[in-house]
Amino acid sequence: DARVTQTPRDKVTEMGQEVTMRCQPILGHNTVFWYRQTMMQGLELLAYFRNRAPLDDSGMPKDRFSAEMPDATLATLKIQPSEPRDSAVYFCASASLTANTEAFFGQGTRLTVV
Amino acid sequence: QKEVEQNSGPLSVPEGAIASLNCTYSDRGSQSFFWYRQYSGKSPELIMSIYSNGDKEDGRFTAQLNKASQYVSLLIRDSQPSDSATYLCAVRSGGGADGLTFGKGTHLIIQP
Numbered sequence: 001d002a003r004v005t006q007t008p009r010d011k012v013t014e015m016g017q018e019v020t021m022r023c024q025p026i027l028g029h030n031t032v033f034w035y036r037q038t039m040m041q042g043l044e045l046l047a048y049f050r051n052r053a054p055l056d057d058s059g060m061p062k063d064r065f066s067a068e069m070p071d072a073t074l075a076t077l078k079i080q081p082s083e084p085r086d087s088a089v090y091f092c093a094s095a096s097l098t099a100n101t102e103a104f105f106g107q108g109t110r111l112t113v114v
Numbered sequence: 115q116k117e118v119e120q121n122s123g124p125l126s127v128p129e130g131a132i133a134s135l136n137c138t139y140s141d142r143g144s145q146s147f148f149w150y151r152q153y154s155g156k157s158p159e160l161i162m163s164i165y166s167n168g169d170k171e172d173g174r175f176t177a178q179l180n181k182a183s184q185y186v187s188l189l190i191r192d193s194q195p196s197d198s199a200t201y202l203c204a205v206r207s208g209g210g211a212d213g214l215t216f217g218k219g220t221h222l223i224i225q226p
Contacts, residue, residue, distance in 0.1 A: 033213055042218035043158070043202065056213060091157060101146050101206065103214060105157040 002026045004106035006092050012112045018080040021109045023092030024073055032075045033103060034060075034067055035091040043091070049075065050097065082113045116141045118205050120217035128225050133190040135220050137203030140184070146206040147179055148214065149188045151199045158202055162188060193224045 005024040013019055025032050033048040047057035047067040057067060064083070069075045079086055089110050093103040117140040127133040135149075146165055150158035164170045164177040164186070176189040186205075190197055200221050204214040 035216075043216040045213040045215070048213050059213075102148065102160055102163055104160065105150075107157050 004092055004094050004104055006090075006106035006109050008109055009107060010110045010112075012114065013082055015083055015113055016081040017113075018078065019082050019086075019111060019113075021077045021090050021092075021111070023075040023077075023094075023106060025075065025092070025094030026096075026104060027073075029094035029096045029104075030072075031095045031097055031103075032069060033093040033095070034075070034077050035093065035105075037089045037091060037108075046077070046090075079111075082111075084113045087111055087113050116144075116205070116207065116215045118203055118215050118217035120201075120203050120220050122218060123221040124223050125220055126223045126225055127193050129193055129195060131193055133193045133197065133222055133224070135188040135190075135201050135203075135222065137186045137188075137217055138184055139186070139203075139205045139215075141205065141207050141215075142181075142184065143207045144181075144184075144205045147177070147186045148204040148206075149175075149177060149186075150202040150204060150216075152202055152219065153199045190222075195224045195226050198222060198224045 007022045031050045034046040037043045046060040049069045052069040066078045089108045091108045093105045095103040119138045149162040152158045162177040164179045170177045174191045178187045200219040202219045203217040
């Protein structure tokens with residue numbers, strides 16, 4: 001059952017705390033995207049990687065957000081320090097550049113910063 | 115700034131009728147176009163992709179692309195209550211797996 005796996009599914013944290021979200025892309029997919037979804041803004045692209053190299057993180061607030069891909073099976077998105085305005089659902093998606101260009105989404109991490 | 119525009123709805127359609135969802139995009143260099151369905155509290159699920167002008171049919175779904183008009187549409191025939199969801203239009207520029215730009219979605223309600 002090929003799917004993108006995200007952890008945790010839900011996270012409630014206090015303002016100022018560090019938050020780390022994890023994503024396991026579909027095996028064989030070489031491109032990983034991080035999206036944030038809010039009611040007001042919809043789905044926004046934060047960053048993406050191809051073959052583990054960061055290609056575009058222009059959508060990400062650089063002062064507090066960081067994204068890494070330490071190996072082909074793990075991508076991380078970190079927020080430090082977290083703020084209430086970061087409350088959103090964060091989605092990871094993966095795609096295979098060689099097979100097709102369709103992106104498949106994980107179940108998301110619902111982040112609430114209080 | 116790449117933009118993808120959709121009518122937010124809600125769009126209400128009686129069961130069994132055809133639902134028509136529309137999307138326009140600003141980047142003329144866009145090459146790949148996708149429709150995702152998202153149920154409340156769930157993740158976006160890919161239902162259609164289209165890469166060239168014309169129609170593409172898959173079961174009850176038909177995607178239509180007109181690059182000259184920068185317009186993409188999705189038709190759902192024989193609408194079912196289970197089709198009630200938010201439909202997201204997504205666009206990608208270039209031939210590689212670049213990031214998708216999403217519209218804010220159209221909320222579709224199928225009335226039994």
